[in-house]
Every structure is written in C-alpha cells, then in structure tokens.
Amino acid sequence: MKTQQSVGGGRFSVEVFTYGSGEPLLFLHGAGGVFEPDPALEELGRDFKVIAPHLPGYGESTGGDQIDDVIDAALFYHQLMDELHLDSAYIVGHSMGGMLAAEVAALDVHRARKLVLVSSAGFWMEEHPIPDFFAADPKDLPALIFHDPNSPAAKAMTQIPEDRELMAQMYVERVKRMTMAGKFLWPIPDRGLKKRAYRISAPTLLLWGASDRLVPPVYMSVFKGHIRNCTEVQIPEAGHAVIQEQPQKFCAAVKRFLKE
Amino acid sequence: MKFTWFHLMPYRFLPDDFKQKYHSVWVDIPRDLYDPKIGHQLYNEYLDSLEFADQMGFDGLGCNEHHQNGYGMMPSPNIMAAAMARRTSRANLVVLGNSIALYNPPIRVAEEFAMLDVLSGGRLVAGFPVGTSMDTNFCYGQTPALLREKYQEAHDLIIKAWTEKDIFSFNGKFTQLRYVNLWPRPLQQPHPPVWIPGGGSIETWEFCAKHDYQYSFLSFIGHVHGKRITDGYWETMSRLNKEPNPYSLGFVQTMAVAPTDEEAERIFAPHMDYFYNRCLHIYSGFADAPGYRTLDTIKYGLLAQYGRPTMSGLTWKEFVDGGYIIAGSPKTVRERLTEALKTLRCGHLMALLQFGSMPAEATRMSTELFAREVMPHMRGLWSEYQDRWSPHPLPAADRAKPAPVGGASAGRTSAPSEALASREVSK
Numbered sequence: 213m214k215t216q217q218s219v220g221g222g223r224f225s226v227e228v229f230t231y232g233s234g235e236p237l238l239f240l241h242g243a244g245g246v247f248e249p250d251p252a253l254e255e256l257g258r259d260f261k262v263i264a265p266h267l268p269g270y271g272e273s274t275g276g277d278q279i280d281d282v283i284d285a286a287l288f289y290h291q292l293m294d295e296l297h298l299d300s301a302y303i304v305g306h307s308m309g310g311m312l313a314a315e316v317a318a319l320d321v322h323r324a325r326k327l328v329l330v331s332s333a334g335f336w337m338e339e340h341p342i343p344d345f346f347a348a349d350p351k352d353l354p355a356l357i358f359h360d361p362n363s364p365a366a367k368a369m370t371q372i373p374e375d376r377e378l379m380a381q382m383y384v385e386r387v388k389r390m391t392m393a394g395k396f397l398w399p400i401p402d403r404g405l406k407k408r409a410y411r412i413s414a415p416t417l418l419l420w421g422a423s424d425r426l427v428p429p430v431y432m433s434v435f436k437g438h439i440r441n442c443t444e445v446q447i448p449e450a451g452h453a454v455i456q457e458q459p460q461k462f463c464a465a466v467k468r469f470l471k472e
Numbered sequence: 473m474k475f476t477w478f479h480l481m482p483y484r485f486l487p488d489d490f491k492q493k494y495h496s497v498w499v500d501i502p503r504d505l506y507d508p509k510i511g512h513q514l515y516n517e518y519l520d521s522l523e524f525a526d527q528m529g530f531d532g533l534g535c536n537e538h539h540q541n542g543y544g545m546m547p548s549p550n551i552m553a554a555a556m557a558r559r560t561s562r563a564n565l566v567v568l569g570n571s572i573a574l575y576n577p578p579i580r581v582a583e584e585f586a587m588l589d590v591l592s593g594g595r596l597v598a599g600f601p602v603g604t605s606m607d608t609n610f611c612y613g614q615t616p617a618l619l620r621e622k623y624q625e626a627h628d629l630i631i632k633a634w635t636e637k638d639i640f641s642f643n644g645k646f647t648q649l650r651y652v653n654l655w656p657r658p659l660q661q662p663h664p665p666v667w668i669p670g671g672g673s674i675e676t677w678e679f680c681a682k683h684d685y686q687y688s689f690l691s692f693i694g695h696v697h698g699k700r701i702t703d704g705y706w707e708t709m710s711r712l713n714k715e716p717n718p719y720s721l722g723f724v725q726t727m728a729v730a731p732t733d734e735e736a737e738r739i740f741a742p743h744m745d746y747f748y749n750r751c752l753h754i755y756s757g758f759a760d761a762p763g764y765r766t767l768d769t770i771k772y773g774l775l776a777q778y779g780r781p782t783m784s785g786l787t788w789k790e791f792v793d794g795g796y797i798i799a800g801s802p803k804t805v806r807e808r809l810t811e812a813l814k815t816l817r818c819g820h821l822m823a824l825l826q827f828g829s830m831p832a833e834a835t836r837m838s839t840e841l842f843a844r845e846v847m848p849h850m851r852g853l854w855s856e857y858q859d860r861w862s863p864h865p866l867p868a869a870d871r872a873k874p875a876p877v878g879g880a881s882a883g884r885t886s887a888p889s890e891a892l893a894s895r896e897v898s899k
Contacts, residue, residue, distance in 0.1 A: 349756075349757055384767060395618070
C-alpha cells in the first residue's frame with residue numbers, strides 16, 4: 213500500500229510504502245530508492261508491518277531542500293516516527309539507508325529495538341576505498357552492484373525504457389535521487405558516524421552480500437569495532453544488491469535475527 | 473567591438489596515444505605525464521604570447537581556472553594575472569574567473585581580485601564562474617546539490633565586501649565571519665566589472681540579467697553550435713525586458729589566421745587535432761555529477777558539452793564547416809567572424825588564438841595577422857551600443873611604471889611617483 217504522509221507541519225510530504233502487519237519494521241532504502249514491487253519487503257510483510265518511506269527528494273517525497281546532511285536526515289526520520297506514533301521500531305537500512313539508520317539509532321538509542329545494517333555505508337577504510345559509483349560508467353554498474361551482473365535481477369534494475377519520454381522521466385528521477393544521495397555520500401561516504409556509533413545500544417545485525425564489490429564485507433569489521441552488540445551474517449552469491457539478488461535468504465536472516 | 477586574447481595554457485606534449493591509452497585529460501590524468509621543466513618553458517612562452525597580444529592592441533588578456541587538467545594549467549588564474557599586470561600596460565586583465573564556491577572563506581577571492589585591480593591600475597575584469605563539474609565536484613570535492621547555493625552566498629559576500637563602507641558581520645550558511653573588512657579594496661568603484669562565464673545553465677542567464685553582469689559563454693563548440701546557447705541567453709534577456717546590448721555577451725571562438733586558407737590548414741590542422749582528440753578527451757562520467765546541473769537545466773534539454781561524441785574524430789574541413797574554428801586567410805576570417813558576431817550578437821569576443829599543441833611562432837603569426845588584418849575591420853561593429861562591462865583603469869599618467877631590469881639599468885629603483893612624493897614620512 214502507498215500513502216502520502218505530511219510530516220513536520222507540511223515541511224515534508226512523504227511517500228510511504230507499507231506491507232503486511234505486525235510489529236513495526238522501518239525500512240530505509242539505499243541511494244537508488246524503493247523499487248516497487250519489492251519481493252523482499254512483501255515477504256517481510258508476512259511477519260511485520262513494513263514501513264518503507266521515500267526520503268525527501270525521492271519519488272513523490274518532497275522537502276529535500278530542507279535536508280543537507282545526515283543529521284538533518286536522521287532527525288527527519290525521528291519526526292516521521294513520532295508522527296506515525298512509533299516510539300521505537302525494528303530498523304533495517306540498506307547501503308545509504310544503513311548509514312542513516314545507524315545515525316537514527318545513535319542520535320536516540322531508544323528508537324531502534326533492533327538494527328539491521330545491510331551492506332551499509334557510513335565508514336571509509338583507506339586500504340579498501342569504496343569505488344566512485346557517482347562517476348561509474350552505467351555499463352559497469354551491474355558488475356559493481358551484483359554478484360551476477362547477468363542475472364534477471366541485475367537486468368531488471370538496469371533496464372532502460374525504449375520510449376523516449378519514459379526514458380527522460382527515468383533519467384530526471386535518477387538525477388533527483390542521486391542529488392539527494394550526494395548530500396550524504398559525496399565525495400567520500402563518511403560523515404562522522406565513527407564519532408557517534410559508540411552510542412548504538414540496539415542489538416545489531418550486520419548483513420552483507422559475500423561478493424559485495426561496492427562496500428566489501430571487510431567493512432563489517434569497522435561496524436563491529438564501533439557498535440557493541442553485533443551479529444554478522446554473509447549471504448553467498450550476493451553482491452551489494454543482496455536484497456534484490458537473494459530475497460529469500462535475506463528475509464530468512466532478518467526474520468531469524470528479529471525473532472531471536 | 474572588443475577583443476580579448478584568451479589563453480587556456482594547455483600542456484602541449486601529451487603522448488600520441490593519449491586518447492587510446494588514458495582514461496581522461498581531466499581529474500585523473502596521470503601526474504607523471506606532466507614534466508615541470510617543460511611546464512616552466514610553457515608558462516613563460518604563454519606569458520610571452522599574452523604580452524605580445526597586449527602590444528598588438530587587444531582589449532583584454534584572458535585566463536581561467538581549471539584543476540587537474542591537461543589542457544588548462546591554471547589552477548590559479550590570479551597568479552597569471554599578477555604576472556601579466558607587471559609586464560603589460562594597456563590591455564585589461566580578464567580573469568574568467570575564480571570559482572567562488574571553492575574558496576573558504578570566499579573573502580579570499582574578494583581580496584585577491586582587489587589586489588589585482590590595485591596592482592594593475594584598475595584593469596581587472598572579475599569573473600565568477602560556478603566552475604565545471606570536473607573542477608568543483610570531482611577535483612575539489614564539493615557536494616553537487618549544495619554547490620549553487622554556496623556559489624550564491626559567496627557572490628553576495630564578495631560584492632558586499634567590495635561595496636560596504638563599514639566593517640560588517642556575515643552570518644551565512646557556509647561562511648560566518650565576525651569582521652569583514654576588505655584591505656586592500658578594489659581600485660575600480662564600486663567594484664571591477666563582473667563577468668559570469670557559463671556553460672549553458674539557464675539559471676545563470678537570469679542571474680546575469682538580475683545583476684546586470686556580462687555573460688560569457690565559454691565552450692569549444694564554436695559559433696554554429698553555440699548559437700543555441702546565445703539564443704537562449706537573448707530570449708531570457710528579452711523576457712526580462714533587458715536591453716539587447718551585445719557587450720553583455722562574451723563568446724569564446726577558436727581561430728587561426730595564415731596568409732592563405734591552404735597555409736592555415738597546413739599549419740593549424742595538426743594542432744586542432746591535438747586539441748580535440750587529446751585535450752578534450754574527457755571521461756563522460758566526470759562531466760555532470762548528479763545535482764551539478766539543476767533539473768530545470770536538464771529538462772531544458774541541453775546535453776553535457778564535454779564528452780560529446782561529435783567533438784572527436786573530425787577532419788579539418790568538418791572543424792571549419794561546423795564552426796568549431798574560424799580559420800584561413802585574413803579575408804576568410806574577417807568574413808566568417810563578422811557574420812558569426814552579428815548572428816550571435818556578441819560584443820566581447822574571447823579569441824582563442826593558441827590551441828592544443830600550437831607552438832609560439834605559429835601563435836605569434838596568427839595573433840599578428842588577426843590584430844593587423846582582421847580586428848581593425850570590426851572595430852565599428854556595435855558602435856551604436858555603449859560597452860558598460862569593460863574596466864575603467866586609471867589614466868596612463870597616474871599609473872605606476874615598473875622599473876626596468878637588467879643591463880645598465882640593473883639596480884635602479886622606480887622613478888619617484890608624484891602621487892607618493894608629497895606623502896612620504898621622511899621627505
């Protein structure tokens with residue numbers, strides 16, 4: 213289900229996708245946004261009430277110009293939770309969404325009942341630099357994001373519509389989203405989480421695609437070094453887009469952790 | 473009609489297989505392709521050319537700012553302008569310009585431009601480009617989404633620093649200063665003329681109109697393809713009820729003059745090939761970071777200028793026919809240029825008379841022929857309009873004269889200045 217939610221006295225109008233029912237699970241998308249239909253979010257909806265808002269500046273969500281940095285974004289999510297009457301929730305964030313989820317949990321440690329960071333951004337290792345996906349040639353993106361760049365999931369994500377009008381729309385929307393993403397990720401995806409992550413007290417699952425070439429699994433060790441209560445899971449035959457590439461295994465790992 | 477002799481200061485010795493072997497001339501060009509000993513020769517050769525252009529009667533000497541770039545060796549154009557200030561005396565110093573969002577605090581630009589204006593006796597044109605995506609986002613790490621807002625704030629601060637009579641505080645989003653107090657301040661009052669170099673963003677036109685700034689379209693696409701941009705500019709001026717004054721528009725045009733059309737091709741074709749096929753070998757992924765262009769500009773349908781496939785692999789005939797270059801005998805250049813300037817309604821031409829691998833002698837010949845046999849025939853163009861965008865230097869009599877150096881006069885100090893004599897502490 214898709215709804216439009218006014219937040220902050222009209223400062224933001226937020227496109228919210230919800231799936232199923234149960235205990236609330238807030239899903240924070242990566243730089244690409246929410247891709248509908250999302251089989252993994254649907255599957256999680258069998259056990260939880262999945263709430264997947266589009267960050268302002270993405271899709272139908274407005275108010276992107278009010279968010280300049282990760283703190284602005286994290287406080288926006290706090291406000292959204294308040295207005296959805298969620299004192300706390302399970303928070304799952306993918307990539308850029310993982311970075312923001314960690315900030316949400318660090319700024320107010322009571323917000324996340326449990327935290328799942330999926331192929332998460334937020335740190336920078338000098339010896340393992342994250343490739344510059346902003347400058348990447350579009351034809352190289354599947355190999356950067358997917359374990360198998362020729363899989364149907366990879367093909368679906370990189371498909372370009374033939375219709376010129378649709379293609380232009382898609383291009384403008386992509387630029388709009390990546391413009392927002394740049395506020396957190398440009399030019400180096402490190403905005404000081406290392407100063408704040410020590411506060412995170414929620415049990416945290418680090419969930420990675422074993423062949424993630426964008427944010428390689430070696431980054432799990434940095435998260436583990438900063439967050440006190442971490443569990444690690446790697447999913448084989450999955451890249452950075454682990455949610456699209458291995459939806460069943462992803463959902464199984466998330467459910468196992470949240471129900472423990 | 474006014475003419476600025478514009479230099480990009482390219483590195484002239486990129487390898488023959490540069491395009492095949494290397495990723496990009498800009499941003500990630502390997503540093504070992506640059507030899508500082510050659511760089512030393514080139515800077516001095518290029519300053520010689522600019523000084524020669526001053527002697528030949530050009531109205532302005534132009535330079536600009538690029539970073540990590542094999543065809544533009546001026547990370548700081550202010551340094552070149554300072555060098556020119558001492559050894560030229562007539563031409564204006566057209567610095568196009570300083571990418572003001574890159575300097576923290578941007579008051580640095582207000583100071584350096586004031587220094588140049590004072591040093592040169594009021595000959596400065598102050599250019600404020602946003603800067604390319606390569607320079608600002610990729611080389612200087614600016615967040616694309618915030619660049620234009622930062623630019624606006626820097627602009628407001630610089631203008632206020634130049635014009636405000638008292639010390640003031642500045643509480644910006646990107647810059648906070650308790651004491652803004654420009655020392656020295658510019659010689660030209662209220663401030664040097666401001667020119668805005670642009671690459672075709674529609675917001676820039678409205679910005680120029682609002683502040684009555686000159687707009688300079690800096691590109692290498694030439695007068696045929698560039699007309700799409702200048703048309704957009706004039707449409708905006710008309711919509712905003714601005715005077716269609718040709719002096720409010722600057723335009724870069726690559727040009728080359730030889731005694732005959734045939735000689736022009738023989739002499740300049742290899743350098744044109746070098747320029748387009750080596751210098752402009754720019755990885756397209758660096759051309760347009762998401763957020764660099766506004767959605768309005770993207771929707772306006774302007775494609776990224778850099779990395780266009782039509783820019784490479786062209787023959788001399790295609791360069792000439794496509795207007796990328798205006799080249800040939802003085803007569804040919806006169807005819808084509810007059811037509812181009814009229815079509816574009818351009819009153820300030822940025823003449824790119826050195827391009828690519830062109831050595832000093834060819835540059836000198838082309839410059840001299842242009843100055844003697846092309847320029848004088850066009851001086852009358854747009855005489856019905858007033859040029860409100862050129863500097864107002866001190867009268868020659870009031871200007872300091874650098875003391876001669878070397879030979880018999882070595883060690884001599886400057887002639888005593890009348891302006892200072894009466895004020896000295898010990899007379």
